[in-house]
Amino acid sequence: MRKSLWIHVAFQLGALVAALLLTTLILVAVGAPPLGAYASILRGAFGSSSNLENLLISWSPLLLTSAGVLITFSAGLWNIGVEGQMVLGAIFATGMLRSLQDTGFPPALIIALGILAGAVGGALWAGVAGALKTFGGVNEIFGGLGLNFVSTALTIYLVFGPWKRPGTGSMSGTQPFDRTLWLPSLPDMQLSPWSLALSILAILCVFLLLRGTHFGLRLKAVGKNSKAAFLMGVPTWQYSLFAFLLCGAFAGLAGAIQVTGVYHRLLPNISNGYGFLGLLVAMLVNYQAIWAAPVAFFFASLNTGSVQLQLLYQLDSSFSGVLQSFLVLLVLLGEGARQRFLKLQWKPRWMRTPS
Amino acid sequence: MDANALLTGLAGVLAAAAPVLFAVVGETITERAGIINLSMNGTILLSAVGSFAVAYESNSLLLGILAGMLIGALVALIVAFSSITLKQSQVAVGFVLALACRDLSYFLGVPYMNLPGPRLPGWAIPGLRDVPIIGQLLFRQDLITYASYALIFLAWLWIFRTRPGLILRGIGERPAAAFVRGANINRLRYLYTVLGGAIIGIAGPAFSLNIKAGWMGTQSGLDGIGWIALAITIFGGWNPLRAALGAYLFALLQWLGLVLQSRLPGIPSQVLQVAPFPLMILTLLLVNLGNAEWVERTLASLPENVRRTIARLLRSLRASPPASLGVPFEQE
Numbered sequence: 001m002r003k004s005l006w007i008h009v010a011f012q013l014g015a016l017v018a019a020l021l022l023t024t025l026i027l028v029a030v031g032a033p034p035l036g037a038y039a040s041i042l043r044g045a046f047g048s049s050s051n052l053e054n055l056l057i058s059w060s061p062l063l064l065t066s067a068g069v070l071i072t073f074s075a076g077l078w079n080i081g082v083e084g085q086m087v088l089g090a091i092f093a094t095g096m097l098r099s100l101q102d103t104g105f106p107p108a109l110i111i112a113l114g115i116l117a118g119a120v121g122g123a124l125w126a127g128v129a130g131a132l133k134t135f136g137g138v139n140e141i142f143g144g145l146g147l148n149f150v151s152t153a154l155t156i157y158l159v160f161g162p163w164k165r166p167g168t169g170s171m172s173g174t175q176p177f178d179r180t181l182w183l184p185s186l187p188d189m190q191l192s193p194w195s196l197a198l199s200i201l202a203i204l205c206v207f208l209l210l211r212g213t214h215f216g217l218r219l220k221a222v223g224k225n226s227k228a229a230f231l232m233g234v235p236t237w238q239y240s241l242f243a244f245l246l247c248g249a250f251a252g253l254a255g256a257i258q259v260t261g262v263y264h265r266l267l268p269n270i271s272n273g274y275g276f277l278g279l280l281v282a283m284l285v286n287y288q289a290i291w292a293a294p295v296a297f298f299f300a301s302l303n304t305g306s307v308q309l310q311l312l313y314q315l316d317s318s319f320s321g322v323l324q325s326f327l328v329l330l331v332l333l334g335e336g337a338r339q340r341f342l343k344l345q346w347k348p349r350w351m352r353t354p355s
Numbered sequence: 356m357d358a359n360a361l362l363t364g365l366a367g368v369l370a371a372a373a374p375v376l377f378a379v380v381g382e383t384i385t386e387r388a389g390i391i392n393l394s395m396n397g398t399i400l401l402s403a404v405g406s407f408a409v410a411y412e413s414n415s416l417l418l419g420i421l422a423g424m425l426i427g428a429l430v431a432l433i434v435a436f437s438s439i440t441l442k443q444s445q446v447a448v449g450f451v452l453a454l455a456c457r458d459l460s461y462f463l464g465v466p467y468m469n470l471p472g473p474r475l476p477g478w479a480i481p482g483l484r485d486v487p488i489i490g491q492l493l494f495r496q497d498l499i500t501y502a503s504y505a506l507i508f509l510a511w512l513w514i515f516r517t518r519p520g521l522i523l524r525g526i527g528e529r530p531a532a533a534f535v536r537g538a539n540i541n542r543l544r545y546l547y548t549v550l551g552g553a554i555i556g557i558a559g560p561a562f563s564l565n566i567k568a569g570w571m572g573t574q575s576g577l578d579g580i581g582w583i584a585l586a587i588t589i590f591g592g593w594n595p596l597r598a599a600l601g602a603y604l605f606a607l608l609q610w611l612g613l614v615l616q617s618r619l620p621g622i623p624s625q626v627l628q629v630a631p632f633p634l635m636i637l638t639l640l641l642v643n644l645g646n647a648e649w650v651e652r653t654l655a656s657l658p659e660n661v662r663r664t665i666a667r668l669l670r671s672l673r674a675s676p677p678a679s680l681g682v683p684f685e686q687e
Contacts, residue, residue, distance in 0.1 A: 030463065078446055132636065137643035141393075141446070142589065145582045146636040153629035276454060283447060316465050316572075321458030329433075329451045336441025 011338055015330035022330075023323045032313050041320075044308030045301035053191045057262060058274075059300040061086070061254040063199035065278030066292045067206040068250030073282050074210055075243035076223030081129040081144025082251045083275030084151035085122040089252025091155060092121025093259045094174065094266040097181055098163065107180040114181075115198075115256045122252020123245045125151065130244030134237045140244075148275075156268050163266065173267040183261035195257040200293070202250055207289035219243060251275060273321075277303075280328050299324055362491045364610060370496055372606035373503040374399070374561035378584035379591060379598045380510045381554030385431070387514060387593055388547035389527040389679045392434050393449025395555055396581025397456025402426040402559025403577055404464040407570045410560075411472045419473070420499075420560045427556020428549045430456060435548040439541050442683045457578065467570045474568040475499055499561050506554070510595040523547060527677030530684045540684045558584075586635045590642060592674030601638075608634065645673030 027034040045055050065082055072079035079085075096117035100110045129147055132138040160169035183192040210216040221229040222239045230236045258270050277299060285291035299320075306320035378395055385392045392398075402423035410419025430452055438445040475497045483494040493504070514520040522543065525533035530540045562577055563570055587605060591598025644650055650669070654662050 026459075026462070030466075078450075080450070132640060135647065135649065136640045137647045138636065138639045139589075142586050142639055143636060146586065146632045146639075149579060149582075149629050149632040150636075153632075280451070280454070283451070314465070316462045318458040318461040321454060322462055325451050325455035325458060329448065329455055332443050332448055332451065333437055333441060336437055336443040340441055 007338065007342065011334045012331060015334045016327060018330045018334075019323060019327040022326050023319070026322065030315065032315055037309060037313060037315070037319075040308040040312050041302065041305035043305070045305035051304065053189055055297075055301050055304045056191050056196060058303055059297055060195045060199040060261075061258055061272075061274045062277055062281065062296045062300050063203050063293065064250050064254035064257070065274050066281040066296050067199075067202045067289070068247035068254075069275075069278050069282045070206050070210065070285075070289050070292060071219070071250075072243050072247045074216070074220050074223050075240055076226065077133075077240060077243060078141050079126065079129070079144060079244065079247050080141050080276075080279070081126065081147045082247060082278060083271050083273070084144065084148035085125045085129075085248040085251035086255040086258075086271040086275050087148075087151040087155055088125040088248075089118035089122035089255025090259045090266055090270040091151075091158065091255070092252065093118035093256035094158075094163070097177055097260070101178065101181060110181060111183055111260055114260055115253065118252045118256025118259070119249040120252065122250070122255060123248040126244040126248020126251070127241070130241040133244075134241055152268070155266065155270065159266060159268055171268055173263065173265045176263075176265045177260075181260070182264050183257065185261070190262070192257075192261040195261040198253065198257065202253065203289060203293055206250075210289055251278075277324065280324055284328050284331060362488065364614070365607075366492050366495065368603065368606045368610045369493065370500045371566055371610065372602045373500045374558040374566070375580060375584050375587065375602040375605060376503045376599060377506065377561055378555050378558040378581060379587045379602050380506050380595050381427070381551040381556075381558075382584060382588045383551075383591060383593055383595055383598050384510060384514070384523075384554065385548050385551030386588060386680055387523050387527045387677055388544045388551075389530065389677055389682065389684070390435065390438060390544055390548045391445045391449060391681050392431055392548065392552060392555070393446055393585070394430050394434060394452035394456060394581075395449075395584055396579065397453040397460070398427050398430045398552070398555055399558045399562075399581045399584075400460040400575075400577055401430070401456040402556040403563040403575070404460045404467065404559075404570050406560035407472055407563035408464075408467050410564055411467060411470060414473060416473055416475055416564055419564050420557065423558075423560040424553040424556040426559070428553040431548045431552020431555070432545075434552070435545045438683065439544055439548075445681055453581065461572055464570050464572055468572050470569060472569050473564065475565045497565060499557070499565050502557075503561075507595050507599040514595065524677070526684075527679055530679050534684070544684070583632075583635065586639060589674065589676070590635070590638050592642070593677060597674075605635075641669075641672045642674045645669035 024034045027037050044051055046052055065086060068085075069079055069082055072082075093114040096114040097110060100113065103110075125147060129140055129143045132143040133140045136143075159171075159174055163174045165173075165175040183194050185192045210220065218229065218234045219239055221232065221234055222236050222243075226236050229239075254274060255270060258272075259266060263270065278296075281292055281296050281299060285295050302320040302323055303317075306317040309315040309319055310317050378399060382392060382395060405426045406419040406423035409422035410416055413419070433452060434445065434449055437443045437448045477495065477497045479490075479495040480501075484490045486494070512520075514523060522533055522536075522538050525536070526538060526540050526543050534540050558580070562575075562580075567575060567577070583605060584602075587598060587601040590601040654666055657665070
């Protein structure tokens, strides 16, 4: 047991080194100084207090989407629709704030209702994907992808149509909300302690849910072997659907905090890839929720840091995405190599092939 | 709209469907062998920028297209290696590759952004081009579009009318049975995954060297095509002919969106552009509904004549994937 753990850690570190080697080769190929590039990413993430603040701001939504997909992964579901669920959360939150902003309700209540509406919106959208899967036999990957595109179109329609800012609608989004409706932030900062607390709470809840509850155990049973779970008396389709709803609610929360805490309006690209990135985080930590926090932190630091690449070396900030996905790919390949050549059976549950 | 403009528009639809067609036929061949190549969305972007870069530097369209095929084949090789040799989840590897290739194409594509580059010339086929209506519709296109017509029929013939095609279907349906008959399952799966990947790789140059010549980064409007092509593969029921129908329907809907756009200025173009997606979900629902258990139960309670009509309708729409799709082959 001990030995296999060390081999596991060695393979993860080996994958990280290999991913860095590959991205270094790519940097050399495009003629950028690799060390300078990595240093600029580090500076961009940790170099100043405002950089660090940006890092924490992007950590929150990523934690929330990771928390969500950890649940669906546990249930053996590939919820690619998480991106659209985050968008619907943003739409619902915006809708709630818009309809209540002139009512004279206390701002704190309006914000709270907006965030709640976001969770509901995300859950509803996930419910569509879940219902398509459980009742229609539509694979969640394709249902989810289709719904992602629809949610983007819906945002664009709202931004340019019914919710357009006075004058003409533009890609810069809807009219920003009044300052009183912003999620309170720390003095002289944009970082909201509320969204940070909410996302940390979310990942803790998921950790406890999967680790210490009867529900979590049965959910994992459904993910591992749905037929056996059903024979043991677990209501399997209800569990799958519930996993969708829960994941959607977390993704919706992510969308809602982007609206109330970061942008203070609805933007066409509000989900910003956090859903897909959450899937990568969950794959990397092999659904051990406790590791999702540091991995999401690492990913968020790459995202915020790589903005510097653009400023300093005119390199595209998609570099962070290249590094992140190479890392996950190499972990997968390393895992496969280990199983094949070291004959150690240790297969994460979400890796089972879909039927 | 007069008849001439309509014909020109429809001819444009046939050309616009070409990249999706290559992607769909490539994926159909791959999945027939029992492997899902989920990386398609990234592969197409990477082969689009790669083939444009090669064609731009070498000034050779042929080299550009070959580069696109090579990229598609290499990505497919990673999918094949990880799923056949390392027995990892095809969905996981494919999804990560889709993201990796997409980001890589945006990262590497920066020096080639918005450059005027080579573009495939149109070539009307002498003789055929003058056939009324058909000539204008089909035969005043370019080589990649002609190749896309040919590919549909070649793939169909190969899969359903040849002996190797029979074995191909066998390794996707019942690999154990095909193995007993002497087929080398894993070698064939490698072969067809890489071949399918090379065909998917033509979708890139079909964009960047033809219908949307050049590279515009995230503004290229290609992101998403690969996911649609995956859905059309299912809609196509793993049959190149039906898949081609799906690809043409999709291109037709996008074109109708553009036409409607000029009539309905109030609706942003991006909204009409996604009209195919709800329809895609709906068709996937219809295609899969026949497989759902509760549908059968509900049908059983209906009057006989109604039941038979609905059941027939569902059966005609229904498509079942190759039985061993996504399942690694273990030699006992």
